[in-house]
Amino acid sequence: MDLVIARPEGLYCPPGDFYIDPWRQVERAVITHGHGDHARTGHAHYLAATPGEGILRKRLGADIDLLALDYGQTINHHGVKLSLHPAGHVLGSAQVRLEYKGEVWVASGDYKVEDDGTCTPFESVRCHTYITESTFGLPIYKWQPQNEIFADINQWWQANADNNRTSVLFCYAFGKAQRLLSGLNPSIGPILVHGAVEPLNRVYREAGVALPHTQYVGELQDTSQIRKSIVLAPPSAQGTSWMKRFGDYSDAFASGWMQLRGTRRRRGVDRGFIMSDHADWPGLQKAIQGSGAERVFVTHGQVHTMVRWLCEQGLDAQGFTTEYGEEEAEAEAHLPHDTSDAAGVSESPLTENVVSEGSPQQHIDKATV
Amino acid sequence: MRAFANLYARLDATTSSNAKLAALQDYFRAASADDAAWAVYFLSGGRPRQLVPTKLLRELTLRESGLPEWLFEESYQAVGDLAETMTLLLPETLHSSEEGLAVWVEQKLLPLRGLAPELLTMQLVPLLQQLDRRSQLVCIKLITGSFRVGVSRLLVTRALAAVAEVDAKRVAQRLVGYTDLSARPTATHYLKLVAPVNEDEDERLEGQPYPFFLAHPLQIPTDDFAAQIGSPDQWLVEWKWDGIRSQLVKRDGQLWVWSRGEELVTDRFPELNRLLDHIPDGTVIDGEIVVWKANAPYLETEETTRDSGWTDNCQLQPSALQNCVQPFALLQQRIGRKALTPKILENIPVVILAYDLLEWQGQDCRERPQWERRAQLEQVVATCGQPQLQISQLLTGESWQDLDRQREASRSLGVEGMMLKRKDARYGVGRTKDVGVWWKWKIDPYSIDAVLIYAQRGHGRRASLYTDYTFAVWDGAENILDRKLVPFAKAYSGLTDAEMREVDAIIRKTTVEKFGPVRSVTPSMVFELGFEGIALSTRHKSGIAVRFPRMLRWRQDKPVAEADTLETLRELLPQTSRQSKDDRTKTPDSKIESVNDTVSQTSPQDEVL
Numbered sequence: 002m003d004l005v006i007a008r009p010e011g012l013y014c015p016p017g018d019f020y021i022d023p024w025r026q027v028e029r030a031v032i033t034h035g036h037g038d039h040a041r042t043g044h045a046h047y048l049a050a051t052p053g054e055g056i057l058r059k060r061l062g063a064d065i066d067l068l069a070l071d072y073g074q075t076i077n078h079h080g081v082k083l084s085l086h087p088a089g090h091v092l093g094s095a096q097v098r099l100e101y102k103g104e105v106w107v108a109s110g111d112y113k114v115e116d117d118g119t120c121t122p123f124e125s126v127r128c129h130t131y132i133t134e135s136t137f138g139l140p141i142y143k144w145q146p147q148n149e150i151f152a153d154i155n156q157w158w159q160a161n162a163d164n165n166r167t168s169v170l171f172c173y174a175f176g177k178a179q180r181l182l183s184g185l186n187p188s189i190g191p192i193l194v195h196g197a198v199e200p201l202n203r204v205y206r207e208a209g210v211a212l213p214h215t216q217y218v219g220e221l222q223d224t225s226q227i228r229k230s231i232v233l234a235p236p237s238a239q240g241t242s243w244m245k246r247f248g249d250y251s252d253a254f255a256s257g258w259m260q261l262r263g264t265r266r267r268r269g270v271d272r273g274f275i276m277s278d279h280a281d282w283p284g285l286q287k288a289i290q291g292s293g294a295e296r297v298f299v300t301h302g303q304v305h306t307m308v309r310w311l312c313e314q315g316l317d318a319q320g321f322t323t324e325y326g327e328e329e330a331e332a333e334a335h336l337p338h339d340t341s342d343a344a345g346v347s348e349s350p351l352t353e354n355v356v357s358e359g360s361p362q363q364h365i366d367k368a369t370v
Numbered sequence: 371m372r373a374f375a376n377l378y379a380r381l382d383a384t385t386s387s388n389a390k391l392a393a394l395q396d397y398f399r400a401a402s403a404d405d406a407a408w409a410v411y412f413l414s415g416g417r418p419r420q421l422v423p424t425k426l427l428r429e430l431t432l433r434e435s436g437l438p439e440w441l442f443e444e445s446y447q448a449v450g451d452l453a454e455t456m457t458l459l460l461p462e463t464l465h466s467s468e469e470g471l472a473v474w475v476e477q478k479l480l481p482l483r484g485l486a487p488e489l490l491t492m493q494l495v496p497l498l499q500q501l502d503r504r505s506q507l508v509c510i511k512l513i514t515g516s517f518r519v520g521v522s523r524l525l526v527t528r529a530l531a532a533v534a535e536v537d538a539k540r541v542a543q544r545l546v547g548y549t550d551l552s553a554r555p556t557a558t559h560y561l562k563l564v565a566p567v568n569e570d571e572d573e574r575l576e577g578q579p580y581p582f583f584l585a586h587p588l589q590i591p592t593d594d595f596a597a598q599i600g601s602p603d604q605w606l607v608e609w610k611w612d613g614i615r616s617q618l619v620k621r622d623g624q625l626w627v628w629s630r631g632e633e634l635v636t637d638r639f640p641e642l643n644r645l646l647d648h649i650p651d652g653t654v655i656d657g658e659i660v661v662w663k664a665n666a667p668y669l670e671t672e673e674t675t676r677d678s679g680w681t682d683n684c685q686l687q688p689s690a691l692q693n694c695v696q697p698f699a700l701l702q703q704r705i706g707r708k709a710l711t712p713k714i715l716e717n718i719p720v721v722i723l724a725y726d727l728l729e730w731q732g733q734d735c736r737e738r739p740q741w742e743r744r745a746q747l748e749q750v751v752a753t754c755g756q757p758q759l760q761i762s763q764l765l766t767g768e769s770w771q772d773l774d775r776q777r778e779a780s781r782s783l784g785v786e787g788m789m790l791k792r793k794d795a796r797y798g799v800g801r802t803k804d805v806g807v808w809w810k811w812k813i814d815p816y817s818i819d820a821v822l823i824y825a826q827r828g829h830g831r832r833a834s835l836y837t838d839y840t841f842a843v844w845d846g847a848e849n850i851l852d853r854k855l856v857p858f859a860k861a862y863s864g865l866t867d868a869e870m871r872e873v874d875a876i877i878r879k880t881t882v883e884k885f886g887p888v889r890s891v892t893p894s895m896v897f898e899l900g901f902e903g904i905a906l907s908t909r910h911k912s913g914i915a916v917r918f919p920r921m922l923r924w925r926q927d928k929p930v931a932e933a934d935t936l937e938t939l940r941e942l943l944p945q946t947s948r949q950s951k952d953d954r955t956k957t958p959d960s961k962i963e964s965v966n967d968t969v970s971q972t973s974p975q976d977e978v979l
């Protein structure tokens with residue numbers, strides 16, 4: 002039996018009667034992570050991983066009906082055993098493990114396999130069927146280790162500071178920005194952030210992630226050090242009048258798309274730093290192999306390419322049509338916004354049988370198929 | 371090699387001329403003369419013939435990466451550049467050769483030429499393994515003859531001038547013929563380029579041009595002209611030619627031709643050298659280089675010219691003058707050629723249309739009024755008597771309205787409108803207005819609302835986006851059942867980067883079918899297309915070909931059903947079509963500043979597999 006099928010509302014689990022990251026309003030939604038194309042407003046009941054609770058409430062409304070599940074903790078809903086496991090994508094991102102009548106499916110949401118230090122690292126979960134993203138599903142995408150990229154960024158910042166030029170680094174406000182912050186060297190100069198970034202920093206700090214001191218540009222009192230500073234801003238700030246305050250600045254963009262010269266130049270920034278919160282080609286292969294799945298569904302990104310490749314590797318692969326952003330650029334460009342229209346229902350239908358299954362590691366051993 | 375690769379990366383990463391200049395200077399300051407000699411050669415357009423066939427490189431990449439061919443193809447489609455695709459797919463190497471560009475080119479790459487395929491592969495793989503990714507990219511581009519980077523020869527000249535602390539125009543003169551060296555560029559060659567000025571070199575720069583005086587657009591209604599700029603009799607009026615703005619300098623028994631970017635282009639136009647003995651020393655003429663055909667006013671494509679009964683010498687018949695000037699696209703074809711063969715010189719001959727005199731009898735005459743310079747110029751041209759030097763004729767009209775009516779002929783004459791030069795104006799510097807003014811009074815482009823029906827990925831920097839579109843109009847009015855969309859034009863310029871991303875996203879969402887790199891989409895987007903010319907065509911389904919089409923704006927307000935029809939398009943056809951059918955785009959305002967830059971404009975693709 003298929004534990005997940007594609008419906009107009011989103012990916013749906015028939016025996017459990019709930020959706021995973023649905024794009025239309027539904028009764029019960031399991032949310033893999035807080036990016037705009039995965040976490041949408043208006044569902045009656047939400048279920049997500051505990052570390053992501055702060056983000057979801059910030060983005061979808063403080064009063065959403067949300068059940069937070071620790072990684073590895075299992076609940077039983079209509080006979081489907083459901084648990085969440087770290088996806089390593091952003092704070093609180095999870096892979097959804099479903100078990101029903103001996104059949105195990107894992108929906109990965111978005112993931113990356115490298116440990117970035119700002120969220121729980123990706124864990125491989127064994128399953129029969131794996132639902133994977135494919136944002137960077139071409140062999141041309143291969144990431145360097147992040148410490149090398151941080152070294153490049155700090156070097157760029159230092160060189161600009163030496164020349165009295167502000168460094169403006171464009172990045173997605175949720176996830177990428179905090180990851181970058183964690184790698185900046187605060188001894189070079191002040192770290193300033195755009196108004197879209199600071200609220201999310203607060204959420205990360207509250208979740209216990211160590212980030213260097215940041216100042217919100219809008220509240221900056223002392224502007225004397227502005228030319229020594231680095232500014233983190235969402236891509237949407239590029240080319241707006243907001244940038245004028247920095248005078249003669251150098252700009253850069255941090256994204257996996259910067260891998261290609263063409264995209265880098267089209268962005269019109271001085272530097273492109275290749276850093277993604279999605280798995281690169283080797284990462285995708287590693288995750289799929291690690292799941293041990295024989296059947297693979299591919300969602301947003303390079304669906305056709307990945308399906309053909311996996312079939313040639315002897316797997317039973319097919320595509321799922323979803324409305325997740327076809328590309329990171331679209332998917333993650335949405336900025337956090339205040340939402341008051343989230344349905345306020347007090348009941349928690351996903352709380353039928355909350356079972357604590359001990360440590361995540363134990364759980365995974367049990368789930369091994 | 372790494373230093374040169376880093377230079378390439380810096381040049382490639384920016385569109386700012388100042389940043390490029392800084393990168394070039396940094397490189398030349400640090401490089402050895404051997405390496406710099408080759409760098410100047412490659413950067414100013416020198417290209418050795420292809421050393422390794424692309425087919426072999428593809429095979430090598432497939433074998434080394436272990437990928438199936440289709441996945442290689444998909445990757446190449448996404449990247450849009452063969453060398454870059456290869457460097458991304460080849461296994462990562464940890465090595466990085468310390469040897470410089472000269473060693474690499476002379477000892478490792480040039481010896482590959484002519485090797486048998488197996489031997490070539492055997493030698494090339496270990497070579498590539500010695501290079502980091504950036505250097506690999508540059509190396510592959512060098513051996514495939516596809517090395518191009520967005521710097522003009524002028525910029526290289528300026529960088530060398532700054533490093534050598536020598537005037538840029540002098541460096542430009544020293545650079546003449548550098549890339550045509552039959553010998554390999556050597557340290558000695560380079561050191562001559564950047565040497566301090568010595569006694570042997572004349573103190574005065576023999577061939578130095580004057581800074582060009584540039585025109586301003588005139589964008590007011592014709593009826594306001596009289597009030598704003600006075601009556602037509604205060605002005606010299608000429609056609610605005612669609613060619614290459616140039617200065618012809620004749621001094622000390624030598625002739626130099628400079629383009630508007632102050633780039634020395636003498637060797638690009640050898641036929642102008644015939645003027646050498648017919649223009650006195652101490653003469654500088656400002657004018658436009660155009661393609662000129664005395665007996666072929668009707669032009670179909672680059673290879674076909676039709677005899678339409680014009681047998682008179684155009685020179686003797688002023689009314690036929692414009693018919694001898696050929697479309698800019700043809701000139702662009704000639705500039706795009708690496709070598710000027712006798713056939714090209716015969717098929718695409720140029721002349722210079724003179725419109726100003728900047729120096730006469732060795733005296734700078736830019737301070738003399740326009741009318742005086744013009745009178746003197748007419749004498750110079752008449753005395754010269756060579757077909758390669760023509761005068762840009764004056765136009766007269768009793769009123770601005772009258773001139774406006776004459777201006778309507780611009781399209782059929784292949785000109786961009788008119789130039790208005792104040793009779794008492796001095797010749798200024800650049801875009802100054804203080805000593806006089808030149809106005810360009812351009813014609814509006816044609817425009818039509820068309821529907822986007824196919825999209826193709828761009829090339830180079832736009833390779834990951836769908837940026838090249840095919841547009842269609844309806845073959846019947848809105849009330850006609852079963853009317854169809856007929857494609858008639860392709861365009862890829864005119865949108866902002868943000869619009870391009872938005873359109874790209876819609877294309878991906880509305881794709882009906884994919885054919886290789888092309889997608890057909892459900893028609894949903896209407897664009898106002900502008901173009902410079904329109905003609906009947908048997909090669910196009912629509913029966914119509916337009917020239918230089920580009921997107922003027924995205925009509926998000928307009929539903930597809932309200933796009934224009936073939937009938938509307940046909941109504942724009944001139945009575946007798948004299949347009950070239952070349953449908954490549956050219957943004958009219960980005961008139962070439964540098965002749966070498968056009969080389970890359972005319973070949974948007976880095977490689978074709």
Ligand SMILES: [Zn+2]
Binds near residue numbers: 034039090332
């Ligand atoms: Zn995401």
Ligand SMILES: [Zn+2]
Binds near residue numbers: 301
């Ligand atoms: Zn996603």
